[in-house]
Amino acid sequence: MTPAPFALDGRVAIVTGAAGLLGRRHCQALAQAGAHVVAADLREEPCLELEHELGDARGRPALGLACDITERISLERLLARTLERYGRVDVLVNNAGLDDKLTPDSVPVAFEDYPQERFEQSLKVNVTGTFLCCQVIGAEMARHRRGSIVNIASTYGVVAPDPALYRRADGSQAFIKSAAYPAAKAAVLGLTRYLGAYWGRVGVRVNALSPGGVENGQHGDFVARYTERTPLGRMACPGDYAGALLFLASDASAYMTGANLVVDGGFTAW
Numbered sequence: 001m002t003p004a005p006f007a008l009d010g011r012v013a014i015v016t017g018a019a020g021l022l023g024r025r026h027c028q029a030l031a032q033a034g035a036h037v038v039a040a041d042l043r044e045e046p047c048l049e050l051e052h053e054l055g056d057a058r059g060r061p062a063l064g065l066a067c068d069i070t071e072r073i074s075l076e077r078l079l080a081r082t083l084e085r086y087g088r089v090d091v092l093v094n095n096a097g098l099d100d101k102l103t104p105d106s107v108p109v110a111f112e113d114y115p116q117e118r119f120e121q122s123l124k125v126n127v128t129g130t131f132l133c134c135q136v137i138g139a140e141m142a143r144h145r146r147g148s149i150v151n152i153a154s155t156y157g158v159v160a161p162d163p164a165l166y167r168r169a170d171g172s173q174a175f176i177k178s179a180a181y182p183a184a185k186a187a188v189l190g191l192t193r194y195l196g197a198y199w200g201r202v203g204v205r206v207n208a209l210s211p212g213g214v215e216n217g218q219h220g221d222f223v224a225r226y227t228e229r230t231p232l233g234r235m236a237c238p239g240d241y242a243g244a245l246l247f248l249a250s251d252a253s254a255y256m257t258g259a260n261l262v263v264d265g266g267f268t269a270w
Contacts, residue, residue: 157185196258212264231266
């Protein structure tokens with residue numbers, strides 16, 4: 001019987017940033033499609049919680065491991081533990097990232113005043129971390145001539161943040177989205193294209209998924225402005241990206257590499 005194109009039965013998927021809002025949903029989607037999921041994040045406790053949760057979901061054992069994606073030795077341990085448990089790696093979801101968030105306590109920081117160390121830390125996590133994950137884990141895939149890498153980028157790697165989204169009702173600026181995140185995610189898209197071309201002939205596909213904004217307790221003014229700015233008339237729910245992720249991770253996208261799949265409710269369409 002020919003397997004369904006979205007099926008991941010028996011495949012092994014590593015997800016970084018697994019304990020975050022979207023990371024958990026990525027892990028759940030992969031597990032429900034039949035994959036053995038390796039949930040990796042900085043802290044061990046939420047990873048072990050995910051190991052238990054995902055292992056129960058379909059009776060397939062999962063693995064939760066602490067990992068710092070900016071440290072090569074930590075990634076080498078992650079790969080070694082994965083191979084020790086499963087003997088293979090088929091999917092890598094580079095989801096771990098660092099972003100300045102709009103919160104009730106946010107203080108607007110102008111571009112001219114944004115600290116260099118914060119900018120460099122964003123590049124270290126979002127760009128160097130993705131580079132190292134691909135270098136360590138992607139190289140294992142290339143040795144075996146198979147695999148799919150999904151780099152989680154952002155609409156802000158495609159278009160600039162709109163400052164008006166972050167204004168208060170009185171017109172004052174509640175938050176200024178820094179240059180760090182858009183610059184980093186644009187670099188992730190460049191890395192995706194590079195690796196798609198570099199590894200294409202050895203059977204490793206590398207694509208990006210660029211999500212739009214997810215509603216997650218933001219101030220009502222922000223949600224209203226974002227909703228008005230989006231053709232589908234709402235922010236994303238955390239589960240809105242499962243289908244796109246499975247498409248890129250599975251054989252459903254077998255003739256796709258070096259591409260960026262934008263799933264944003266139309267936010268970048270105008």
